Amino acid sequence: MTSQQLLSVIEPDGSTNGHESGLSKDELLHCYRTMLMVRAFDDTCMKLQRSGRIGFSIPNKGVEACQVGAASALRKTDWIFPSYRDFGMALYHGITPLEMMHNMFGNAKDGARGRQMPVHFSFVKPIHFVSISSPIGTHIPQAVGTAYAMKLRNEDNAVLTSFGDGGTSSLGFHSGMNFAAVWKAPCVFLCQNNGWAISCPSSEQTASESYAIKAKAYGMPGVLVDGNDLLAMRKAMLDALERARRGDGPTLIEAVTYRMGGHSTSDDPTRYVPKHEVEEWAKRDPVARFERHLASKKLWTKELGEKWYGEAMDLIAAAAREAEATPPPPLESIFSDVYATVPQHIRRQGEAVFELARRKGDASAGDGKFPL
Numbered sequence: 001m002t003s004q005q006l007l008s009v010i011e012p013d014g015s016t017n018g019h020e021s022g023l024s025k026d027e028l029l030h031c032y033r034t035m036l037m038v039r040a041f042d043d044t045c046m047k048l049q050r051s052g053r054i055g056f057s058i059p060n061k062g063v064e065a066c067q068v069g070a071a072s073a074l075r076k077t078d079w080i081f082p083s084y085r086d087f088g089m090a091l092y093h094g095i096t097p098l099e100m101m102h103n104m105f106g107n108a109k110d111g112a113r114g115r116q117m118p119v120h121f122s123f124v125k126p127i128h129f130v131s132i133s134s135p136i137g138t139h140i141p142q143a144v145g146t147a148y149a150m151k152l153r154n155e156d157n158a159v160l161t162s163f164g165d166g167g168t169s170s171l172g173f174h175s176g177m178n179f180a181a182v183w184k185a186p187c188v189f190l191c192q193n194n195g196w197a198i199s200c201p202s203s204e205q206t207a208s209e210s211y212a213i214k215a216k217a218y219g220m221p222g223v224l225v226d227g228n229d230l231l232a233m234r235k236a237m238l239d240a241l242e243r244a245r246r247g248d249g250p251t252l253i254e255a256v257t258y259r260m261g262g263h264s265t266s267d268d269p270t271r272y273v274p275k276h277e278v279e280e281w282a283k284r285d286p287v288a289r290f291e292r293h294l295a296s297k298k299l300w301t302k303e304l305g306e307k308w309y310g311e312a313m314d315l316i317a318a319a320a321r322e323a324e325a326t327p328p329p330p331l332e333s334i335f336s337d338v339y340a341t342v343p344q345h346i347r348r349q350g351e352a353v354f355e356l357a358r359r360k361g362d363a364s365a366g367d368g369k370f371p372l
Helices: 025-050 064-071 087-092 097-105 139-152 165-169 171-183 212-218 230-245 275-282 286-296 302-325 344-360
Strands: 079-081 159-164 187-193 222-226 251-256
Touching: 025 064, 025 087, 025 097, 025 286, 025 302, 064 087, 064 159, 064 187, 064 230, 064 286, 079 139, 087 097, 097 302, 139 159, 139 171, 139 187, 159 165, 165 171, 165 187, 171 187, 171 212, 187 230, 212 222, 212 251, 222 230, 230 251, 230 286
Parallel strands: 079 159, 159 187, 187 251, 222 251
Antiparallel strands: none
8 A cells, every 4th residue: 555645536426526627518528538439449459450450459448537637638739758558648639540540550641651560659730749669668758858848948838758657667767757857847757557567567566655656756746646537637637737837847647547458469468467356447447437427417328428439439440441441651652751862872772672573563561460
């Protein structure tokens, strides 16, 4: 047990403990529909991967409130350096399922032109969503550097960097936290403690009583939040962002939540996660919890929830069909995406590649298989 108090807003019956979120009816429903969209995207991508149509995906079931609650506190001018389990942050701020699905298929309309793994989204508008990185913790110092640049430019913006509990064991976490505190960079660190770093439980990840308490050693506040409570996540983020914007420096937020699926589609969680643990956390489902809150405000019914989830599934399915039908990146993009004017020695190599493709058949984007 930790001596820190867990920040919570939504009670089990859906009422709140006196805190007002400041969200309008439409904003509350946007949060809810975004969580449904995350679930639908997850479900569809799992089926696409299992049927060999895409190579990889990352389950988000159980952590939707962390993502959407945090995203709801950000301005469009802020920057996000996400973990690979942050679909909801992009969707909340207006990234379309089709844009995300282009990345899942690695086609010609993918922002990375098929040169990233699936799930490694990167968007410039409508919010700055920096490319997801597979190497654990490497994006944390990058987020701090961006935040420091904002400070030097006297910009009224902030940076959110998100990572899992396993990310706290990385060198990037240490160096990022240290420099952010020293520089008083306008950065918020969000540790989504979902119980497992692939197959390593939190009990084997750290000897600290919490991840939030690690903030003390770096000279910044550490906040422990109920990560399955969307409104608590929003409150913690708003407070941290306000502190960052007024020049008081960074905050570490630990969101206590649970990953109700595997680490990725390459993972079999039944090999290491106790069944009773999953069943216990399923009772704390963040989507169901927010539904009870909306119902307490007479904004939700079971029929409405089912209707909206069905619409989300239809939208994602249509996006998948369009992305799958989109051609792969053209072979010439290997050169034209790098050089404005292709050097002669590279041009000769390119011509040899094109000739080989003509003789052997046009190069394709792959057959859906993936080595991970």
